[in-house]
Amino acid sequence: MTEPYAVPVPKGYRVGAWEVREPIATGAFGSVYEGRRVASDEERPDLPKSAALKFLPTGTGTPRQLTHLREIVEREVELYRRLKQPRLIRMYDTLTVDDPASPTLDGATLLVLEKAEGSLSALLAAQPRPDGGPVLLAQICEGLTQLHHAGWVHGDLKPANVLLMADGSARLADFNMAAELEGTHAYTPAFSTPDYTPPELLWSEIGERGRRIRPSADVWAFGVLAHLVLTGSFPLPGATPTARRDAAAAYARGTDELRLSPELPDVWREIVRDCLARTHADRIPAKDLLRRVEAAAGTGRSPRLPRRLLPRRRSRRTGILATALAVVAASVLGYGVSRWADAGGSGGESEKVTPASYGADELRTDKGIPAAYRRLIVDSAHDCVQPEVTPALIAALLKAESDFDPDLADPDKDEYGIARWTPGVLRWWIRDDGVPAKETPRPPITPSESIPAVGRYLCFIEPRLRDNLSGDRRVLLATAYRTSYKKVNDAGGVPPNTSSYATRVAHFLKEYTPQDRDYTARVAHYLEEYTPPRKA
Numbered sequence: 001m002t003e004p005y006a007v008p009v010p011k012g013y014r015v016g017a018w019e020v021r022e023p024i025a026t027g028a029f030g031s032v033y034e035g036r037r038v039a040s041d042e043e044r045p046d047l048p049k050s051a052a053l054k055f056l057p058t059g060t061g062t063p064r065q066l067t068h069l070r071e072i073v074e075r076e077v078e079l080y081r082r083l084k085q086p087r088l089i090r091m092y093d094t095l096t097v098d099d100p101a102s103p104t105l106d107g108a109t110l111l112v113l114e115k116a117e118g119s120l121s122a123l124l125a126a127q128p129r130p131d132g133g134p135v136l137l138a139q140i141c142e143g144l145t146q147l148h149h150a151g152w153v154h155g156d157l158k159p160a161n162v163l164l165m166a167d168g169s170a171r172l173a174d175f176n177m178a179a180e181l182e183g184t185h186a187y188t189p190a191f192s193t194p195d196y197t198p199p200e201l202l203w204s205e206i207g208e209r210g211r212r213i214r215p216s217a218d219v220w221a222f223g224v225l226a227h228l229v230l231t232g233s234f235p236l237p238g239a240t241p242t243a244r245r246d247a248a249a250a251y252a253r254g255t256d257e258l259r260l261s262p263e264l265p266d267v268w269r270e271i272v273r274d275c276l277a278r279t280h281a282d283r284i285p286a287k288d289l290l291r292r293v294e295a296a297a298g299t300g301r302s303p304r305l306p307r308r309l310l311p312r313r314r315s316r317r318t319g320i321l322a323t324a325l326a327v328v329a330a331s332v333l334g335y336g337v338s339r340w341a342d343a344g345g346s347g348g349e350s351e352k353v354t355p356a357s358y359g360a361d362e363l364r365t366d367k368g369i370p371a372a373y374r375r376l377i378v379d380s381a382h383d384c385v386q387p388e389v390t391p392a393l394i395a396a397l398l399k400a401e402s403d404f405d406p407d408l409a410d411p412d413k414d415e416y417g418i419a420r421w422t423p424g425v426l427r428w429w430i431r432d433d434g435v436p437a438k439e440t441p442r443p444p445i446t447p448s449e450s451i452p453a454v455g456r457y458l459c460f461i462e463p464r465l466r467d468n469l470s471g472d473r474r475v476l477l478a479t480a481y482r483t484s485y486k487k488v489n490d491a492g493g494v495p496p497n498t499s500s501y502a503t504r505v506a507h508f509l510k511e512y513t514p515q516d517r518d519y520t521a522r523v524a525h526y527l528e529e530y531t532p533p534r535k536a
Contacts, residue, residue: 007031007055007108015110016095017044018053030056034115047092047112054111055097057104087143089163089173090114114171116163120229124159128232134268134297136162137226139170141286141293144222147172148215148286151181155213157221158196159228184214194241194382195234196221199252200280202245202386216280219289223275226293230268231261235276240362245387252278267296363391364512370404373418373447380455386462388473394454396508397478400501406447417445419454429453429460454481461485469493471502478505 005026013020017039024032035053037044093112097105120140123130130136140162147154154161155177163171194202198220201213227235236251237259238244250256258276260269271292274284284292356371359378363369369377377398381391401420402408408415414422427440430453441449458477464485469476470493479495479502480488487495494502 005031007057008104009033009053009055013105014038015053015097016093017047018051018095018110018112020053024052030054035112048115050115051092052113052115054113055105056109056111057107087139087146087170087172089116089171113173114163114165116171116173117166118164119160120162120164120170121159123164124229124232129230133229135299136170137222137229138290138294138297138299140172140225141222141290143170143172144218145286145290147178148218152178153181153213153215154178154218154221156193156196157218157225158193159225162225179213181215194245194384196224197248198280199248199278202249202252214280215286216283219275219283219286220280222286222289223272226268226275227260227264227272230265231263233261235260235272241382242362242387242390249387254278265296271296359391361514363395364514367511369395369399369512373398373404373451376447376451380452383452384455384459384462386459388462388477389455389458390474390513392509392512393458393474393478394451395512396505397454397458397481398451399508399512400478400504401482406450407444409443416443417450418447419445419450421445421450421453426450426453429457457481465489472506472509474509475502475506478502 005023007026007030009020009031011020011022017037018035019038021034021036024034026032031054033053033055035051037047037049037051039047091111091113095110095112097108097110099106120136140157144154144157154172154175156174157172161172161174163173165171198217201217224235227233234244235258236244236247238247247256251258258273260272264272271284271289275289277283356374357365358371358374362381363374363378377394378391381389381394398404398418402418404418406418408417408420410416410420413420414424416423423440423442423445426445426449430441430449458481461477461480462473465473465476465480466489469488476488476493479498482501483495483498
């Protein structure tokens with residue numbers, strides 16, 4: 001199953017001084033391509049011969065897209081323009097596409113960025129414990145220090161957002177979540193990568209401006225990243241992000257301890273412990289952290305990763321091995337988009353493949369969940385820090401709502417699409433920063449709109465359900481989606497008139513959950529509880 005680029009740009013297309021070449025990566029909205037400078041050295045001596053061209057369609061599209069993307073562009077461009085630091089990916093130029101004959105491109109914003117050779121994510125996929133790991137960590141920490149010194153928080157530090165350049169140096173990238181400090185805090189969108197989110201944010205309130213975040217959140221993320229680079233494993237136990245979130249919460253409550261890998265060198269063990277302190281106040285500031293990291297790495301200023309450690313480019317001719325690495329390194333470049341697209345094919349057309357096994361450790365691959373929606377389902381669950389919001393739950397809800405029918409239309413109930421959204425309600429959940437769209441979306445409602453909105457809505461509902469409710473909390477969440485969290489709270493569990501719906505969700509939750517997951521028995525128990533007794 002293939003999906004198109006969010007912003008399809010044909011090879012050879014020209015914008016300003018640039019000609020579009022091969023595709024690099026795409027996300028839900030923006031897409032990145034290799035670019036070749038066609039302007040002469042005399043015309044644009046300030047520009048390199050090649051760059052990464054990031055297209056964001058802010059000129060043409062729905063009002064929802066325009067508002068959402070305008071703020072993404074403004075956030076990212078503002079940081080690029082104000083911060084010129086050696087450890088941050090560099091922006092050379094911004095352009096607006098003027099092409100009325102191409103509606104999908106007309107008005108798009110183009111960011112001209114440094115072109116990287118790969119990402120830390122791809123390097124770790126090929127070499128889980130790279131020899132140059134300590135050097136990389138020193139560079140990453142230096143980038144964080146530069147950001148914090150300038151008064152900014154990155155907000156989404158992870159391997160996919162660390163780029164490796166041609167000369168072996170590392171750069172921080174993807175500043176969609178970055179925010180400028182206002183005193184001791186900044187405000188970022190409510191969604192982040194759970195494995196790198198500090199425990200105090202797992203249950204933090206989300207206001208109109210988003211989630212309040214401190215620089216210490218980046219320090220926590222660095223501690224997780226350092227443990228991963230040096231040992232090949234996460235510092236908190238668990239085979240899945242959900243299990244690791246639970247472990248982080250238990251650690252923050254003081255009911256569990258860190259269990260750092262014995263393979264972590266002693267000097268780094270103390271550094272990681274100080275990064276992963278239970279409370280934000282006890283974590284080491286980035287500027288102090290940098291000195292200790294550089295000492296542990298044995299480097300001077302601006303160390304570089306040996307070029308031999310950079311991941312090599314691979315063509316389709318490398319066959320099965322290349323395909324496997326491409327799947328593992330799904331976030332090969334972190335220019336603000338995190339899904340890899342292979343540029344192969346003699347026709348020069350780009351494709352983005354969602355493998356049928358995507359998220360297999362959390363979502364069964366043999367139970368009929370359409371491969372086309374696996375990435376949306378898994379990624380939407382991972383965007384929520386609430387541990388009850390799992391890929392299996394979202395898949396079970398979609399099955400119960402529509403049988404995965406993306407074209408469902410029920411005008412009598414004003415419900416449309418794969419998740420049976422009422423457009424007037426969906427308007428509030430198609431954004432990821434808490435601000436509703438200016439206009440109500442019109443049917444047909446696409447899965448790319450519906451499924452992420454389900455994850456956001458469930459993430460909103462979960463902390464509003466009372467703790468003493470009867471039943472599996474995942475099924476209660478789905479029931480609250482179908483009715484409301486107030487009705488579930490008032491009923492003390494599943495309202496009687498929704499027991500049939502809850503039974504279906506419980507059935508599919510059990511079916512879609514990998515058999516080795518520890519909550520399978522609980523699902524079976526509540527499936528039996530929700531099923532009405534047969535009449536004699």
